[in-house]
Amino acid sequence: MGSTQLPPGTEETLAAATAKAAAPGEPVEMVQLLGPDGTLGSDPVFSDYAKRIDPEKLRVFYTDMAKIRRFDQEATALQRQGELALWVPLTGQEAAQIGSGHASQSQDYIFPTYREHGVALVRNVDLAELLKQFRGVSNGGWDPRENNFHLYTLVLAAQTLHAVGYAMGIQRDQKLASADSTDPKAAVIAYFGDGASSEGDVHESMVFAASYNAPVVFFCQNNHWAISVPTEVQTKVPLANRAKGYGFPGIRVDGNDVIAVHAVTEWALEHAREGRGPVLIEAYTYRVGAHTTADDPTKYRESAEEAAWREKDPLDRLEKYLRAEGLADEAFFDQVKADGDELAKYVRSTTHGLEVPDIRDAFASVYAEQHPLIAEELAWFEEYSAGFESDEEAAN
Amino acid sequence: MATMTIAKAINEGLRASLTNNPKSLLMGEDIGHLGGVYRVTDGLIKEFGDERVVDTPLAESGIVGTAIGLALRGYSPVCEIQFDGFVYPAFNQITTQLAKIHARSLGKLTVPVVIRIPYGGGIGSIEHHSESPEALFAHTAGLRIISPSNAHDAYWMIQKAIECQDPVIFFEPKRRYWLKGEVDVENAGLSEDPFKAHVVREGTDATIVAYGPLVPVALAAANAAVEDGRSIEVIDLRSISPLDFDTVEASVKKTGRLIVAHEAPTFGGIGGEIAARISERAFLHLEAPVIRVGGFHMPYPVAKVEEDYLPDIDKILEALDRSLSY
Ligand SMILES: Cc1ncc(C[n+]2csc(CCOP(=O)(O)OP(=O)(O)O)c2C)c(N)n1
Numbered sequence: 001m002g003s004t005q006l007p008p009g010t011e012e013t014l015a016a017a018t019a020k021a022a023a024p025g026e027p028v029e030m031v032q033l034l035g036p037d038g039t040l041g042s043d044p045v046f047s048d049y050a051k052r053i054d055p056e057k058l059r060v061f062y063t064d065m066a067k068i069r070r071f072d073q074e075a076t077a078l079q080r081q082g083e084l085a086l087w088v089p090l091t092g093q094e095a096a097q098i099g100s101g102h103a104s105q106s107q108d109y110i111f112p113t114y115r116e117h118g119v120a121l122v123r124n125v126d127l128a129e130l131l132k133q134f135r136g137v138s139n140g141g142w143d144p145r146e147n148n149f150h151l152y153t154l155v156l157a158a159q160t161l162h163a164v165g166y167a168m169g170i171q172r173d174q175k176l177a178s179a180d181s182t183d184p185k186a187a188v189i190a191y192f193g194d195g196a197s198s199e200g201d202v203h204e205s206m207v208f209a210a211s212y213n214a215p216v217v218f219f220c221q222n223n224h225w226a227i228s229v230p231t232e233v234q235t236k237v238p239l240a241n242r243a244k245g246y247g248f249p250g251i252r253v254d255g256n257d258v259i260a261v262h263a264v265t266e267w268a269l270e271h272a273r274e275g276r277g278p279v280l281i282e283a284y285t286y287r288v289g290a291h292t293t294a295d296d297p298t299k300y301r302e303s304a305e306e307a308a309w310r311e312k313d314p315l316d317r318l319e320k321y322l323r324a325e326g327l328a329d330e331a332f333f334d335q336v337k338a339d340g341d342e343l344a345k346y347v348r349s350t351t352h353g354l355e356v357p358d359i360r361d362a363f364a365s366v367y368a369e370q371h372p373l374i375a376e377e378l379a380w381f382e383e384y385s386a387g388f389e390s391d392e393e394a395a396n
Numbered sequence: 397m398a399t400m401t402i403a404k405a406i407n408e409g410l411r412a413s414l415t416n417n418p419k420s421l422l423m424g425e426d427i428g429h430l431g432g433v434y435r436v437t438d439g440l441i442k443e444f445g446d447e448r449v450v451d452t453p454l455a456e457s458g459i460v461g462t463a464i465g466l467a468l469r470g471y472s473p474v475c476e477i478q479f480d481g482f483v484y485p486a487f488n489q490i491t492t493q494l495a496k497i498h499a500r501s502l503g504k505l506t507v508p509v510v511i512r513i514p515y516g517g518g519i520g521s522i523e524h525h526s527e528s529p530e531a532l533f534a535h536t537a538g539l540r541i542i543s544p545s546n547a548h549d550a551y552w553m554i555q556k557a558i559e560c561q562d563p564v565i566f567f568e569p570k571r572r573y574w575l576k577g578e579v580d581v582e583n584a585g586l587s588e589d590p591f592k593a594h595v596v597r598e599g600t601d602a603t604i605v606a607y608g609p610l611v612p613v614a615l616a617a618a619n620a621a622v623e624d625g626r627s628i629e630v631i632d633l634r635s636i637s638p639l640d641f642d643t644v645e646a647s648v649k650k651t652g653r654l655i656v657a658h659e660a661p662t663f664g665g666i667g668g669e670i671a672a673r674i675s676e677r678a679f680l681h682l683e684a685p686v687i688r689v690g691g692f693h694m695p696y697p698v699a700k701v702e703e704d705y706l707p708d709i710d711k712i713l714e715a716l717d718r719s720l721s722y
Contacts, residue, residue, distance in 0.1 A: 139500040165465020204458030268577045365503040368561035
């Protein structure tokens with residue numbers, strides 16, 4: 001459209017409006033308790049939740065963060081050696097995952113995306129089973145019901161809707177339950193990334209969650225990059241602020257502060273379990289390494305950015321705190337390291353031993369009930385395979 | 397024996413499932429107080445309340461995606477997609493999630509979700525309200541695709557779909573919603589496989605296979621062919637996936653000729669699959685190539701010309717002539 005068609009002054013107005021829209025979004029407060037220097041601050045709401053974390057629990061947080069980082073290194077190495085088809089590293093996001101995972105209770109159900117190895121660890125998923133998908137021997141790998149930790153989902157954001165539907169099921173269960181039921185109240189956590197937040201399913205899941213007041217906590221790990229595309233291309237406002245538009249609380253938390261993440265998630269889960277509706281948590285963090293082992297971050301981001309985030313490392317700051325407060329000694333850190341190496345060894349040896357399934361198993365689980373096409377194709381395959389065997393016999 | 401329309405039969409079938417299975421629930425746009433744009437869920441919200449008959453936000457991916465979550469929690473959700481042409485926003489959830497969860501979990505998880513879709517043309521409607529996307533779903537392993545053509549089947553098939561532990565896409569022939577028929581609510585009269593194809597008219601000269609909205613058209617064509625001294629067998633498939641090739645094959649072995657009719661575009665459609673299979677299975681029994689009668693390779697045309705697009709009695713008779721001329 002030619003500018004001559006515009007009334008005088010319009011162009012300036014448009015330019016100003018555009019500049020405003022492009023300016024950094026609305027301000028957002030970030031909950032932080034444990035700063036990068038390892039000192040504990042306070043928060044009017046969440047300090048009370050942080051106080052529930054005793055020193056033993058803090059040591060568990062540290063142990064788990066260190067373990068999962070070690071696991072991540074091992075899996076990356078396995079991929080480099082051709083043992084895994086792909087790996088999705090989590091280094092930098094340990095606090096977001098270990099803190100939120102530990103805030104959940106066993107009756108809560110978790111819907112991860114594909115990078116939630118730390119949450120899997122907390123939920124007692126055998127990490128060797130978690131590697132099955134990346135080794136190409138399974139499209140899942142573990143029984144989701146055993147630890148209420150769902151299978152990974154590779155289609156971004158699809159699971160956020162499953163989480164809300166599951167939460168709606170929990171609501172219905174409570175209504176159907178007999179009055180003397182002693183089942184603990186449950187909630188659901190849906191994990192997704194800042195990139196996934198652009199998918200329509202996230203929007204629809206938030207609409208449904210709000211409409212039905214579903215007991216679900218949306219846990220967005222804003223690690224600043226969706227492969228090569230920065231968060232600014234996904235959103236003009238801080239992601240936590242989006243919750244306001246749906247009518248439920250949104251909180252940004254320092255995702256590298258395991259104490260704050262735990263406190264905020266515990267609050268949010270209580271909120272959901274008590275029937276007060278959904279919460280969005282934006283864990284503000286950083287994916288320090290590559291998106292996956294197939295990615296090359298040097299092509300799209302400055303190393304200075306990565307270095308700045310390394311200064312905020314979640315493990316370092318908890319270590320500083322534990323040492324300063326005298327909550328852990330050298331022996332503890334040595335033990336953590338030894339445990340990590342042990343885990344790495346276990347994962348390495350079990351990876352080699354992961355069984356390659358028979359394609360007949362795949363026929364068996366396409367449908368829950370009998371399906372003649374499956375039976376027909378399987379019969380054909382058996383006959384076809386048998387042909388090779390009899391050829392071999394004839395040759396011998 | 398009660399007489400009712402197909403719409404009413406589905407309504408009664410849903411009522412029976414909601415009564416018998418406390419974990420079943422309906423969800424969709426406008427299905428509550430309005431009773432659905434075709435009134436198929438009419439009155440159910442009054443009887444079962446808004447927790448069992450859920451008016452959802454206007455979001456197809458949301459409907460199917462949350463239904464998956466409910467099913468994972470042990471519920472049996474029945475989703476209504478308002479019109480065929482609006483299922484595409486949910487296509488991702490249906491094909492990448494719903495269809496695959498049982499397989500991905502090696503059978504540990506089941507997602508017994510039913511998706512009801514009013515489909516097909518012939519009602520003089522506007523764009524996106526007359527489509528037949530069944531082949532898109534039939535091509536996806538893990539889904540079952542069924543379509544009733546009469547009231548008795550509609551009543552029982554919807555209940556069987558809800559009982560089924562696999563996801564089922566239930567295509568409702570919308571232009572037949574008001575077709576009346578007898579329904580035996582006491583006795584389903586179904587074989588062990590509730591979705592087996594039915595021979596609805598016996599004959600010896602050729603076989604016509606159809607499903608859903610085209611079954612009455614196929615029957616009318618077969619009756620018209622009597623005037624030319626032809627005896628035509630008609631098969632109502634009832635289920636598109638799995639597809640009962642045995643019944644079709646047995647019929648072709650008797651008649652030697654096969655016509656497949658559906659409203660969906662011929663190219664890449666279910667008819668091609670049937671033709672290929674029957675050629676493999678009964679090649680030596682065929683007196684003529686299998687002939688397909690279907691829609692053209694074009695977006696569903698405007699209502700004023702849909703008569704030219706849809707398979708009708710004449711198009712089927714023309715196909716019969718061609719088949720019989722070999
Ligand atoms: C629907 C869909 N589109 C594209 C992809 C390919 N893809 C995989 S990961 C990714 C970026 C995701 O970024 P984000 O949601 O921020 O999560 P992160 O990987 O950073 O944790 C893309 C585009 C996909 N998996 N699913």
